[in-house]
Amino acid sequence: AQSVSQHNHHVILSEAASLELGCNYSYGGTVNLFWYVQYPGQHLQLLLKYFSGDPLVKGIKGFEAEFIKSKFSFNLRKPSVQWSDTAEYFCAVTRSNYQLIWGAGTKLIIKP
Amino acid sequence: DVKVTQSSRYLVKRTGEKVFLECVQDMDHENMFWYRQDPGLGLRLIYFSYDVKMKEKGDIPEGYSVSREKKERFSLILESASTNQTSMYLCASTRPGGAGYGYTFGSGTRLTVV
Numbered sequence: 001a002q003s004v005s006q007h008n009h010h011v012i013l014s015e016a017a018s019l020e021l022g023c024n025y026s027y028g029g030t031v032n033l034f035w036y037v038q039y040p041g042q043h044l045q046l047l048l049k050y051f052s053g054d055p056l057v058k059g060i061k062g063f064e065a066e067f068i069k070s071k072f073s074f075n076l077r078k079p080s081v082q083w084s085d086t087a088e089y090f091c092a093v094t095r096s097n098y099q100l101i102w103g104a105g106t107k108l109i110i111k112p
Numbered sequence: 113d114v115k116v117t118q119s120s121r122y123l124v125k126r127t128g129e130k131v132f133l134e135c136v137q138d139m140d141h142e143n144m145f146w147y148r149q150d151p152g153l154g155l156r157l158i159y160f161s162y163d164v165k166m167k168e169k170g171d172i173p174e175g176y177s178v179s180r181e182k183k184e185r186f187s188l189i190l191e192s193a194s195t196n197q198t199s200m201y202l203c204a205s206t207r208p209g210g211a212g213y214g215y216t217f218g219s220g221t222r223l224t225v226v
Contacts, residue, residue: 009152034214044202044217090154098143098162098210099170104154 002027004093006103013081014111021076021106023091033074034092034100035065044090050074061085083112115139118203118218125225131190133221135203143210144186146170146178149200149220158201161186193225 007022025031035047048059055067065076074091091103119134137144143162147155147170157170159178167178175197179187186205190197200222204215 043219044204044215046214049214094210096210098160098168098206099145099157100215102155104152 002093002095002101004091004101004103006089006091006106008106009104010107010109012109012111015083016080019076019078019081019085019108021089021091021108023074023076023103024072025074025091025093025101026072027093027095032094033065033067035059035063035074035076036090036092037087038090038105039087047076047089081108081110083110086110116203116205116216116218118201118221120221121219123221123223125190125193125223127194127225129190129193129225131193131223131225133188133190133201133203133223135186135188135218136184137186137205137216138184139205139207139216140183141205141207141216142183143206144180145204145206145215146176146186146188147202147204148172149202155202158188190223193223195225197223198225199223 003026005024033050036044037047038044048057050057050067058064063078067074088105088107090105092100095101116137125131145160146158156172158176161167161180177189200220202220203218207213
């Protein structure tokens, strides 16, 4: 069965530190990949997505992610985090034309 | 901008009550979804619907049912609420063309069953 793994459930960083959140998926076929973010008290919103083409995709708020097909990975990165990046981050992969499969989420806490 | 609106932000219900969670989207999306979100478990799909009156079970449908009588509205029903259904419930929709375009989420309904 398809699955999505996010390696860390909780990450705590200081402001200005660099961030990398891991995401691996199990499906070997063509996939679309997503990172969503949920700020405290807010709804889930799309951070970035990969369909095809350049494997390095840029999203909102300075985030980027790299699709490495050989490693089945789609890690999220940001060179310098801010306190406002405190949120929960979810990786997702298309399961079918209708559905996404979701990782368990990573709670990111940025210490001011 | 697409809007997905969930009728209640917070609900408290008693064990055994029938509970209705409503979701409305305003952009003519065909596909709609109900998830529950629990700490450490991510999002788990309860039911989805790809057209009016059509529904498909997700990964955890037990104890739930759904109704889609109009394209814009997708209701989740807890026939007899139990304490293990205390959770955050998220509604989402996708544009025609499917999941590859991503989902738009509502703000969620935090349900507490006492």
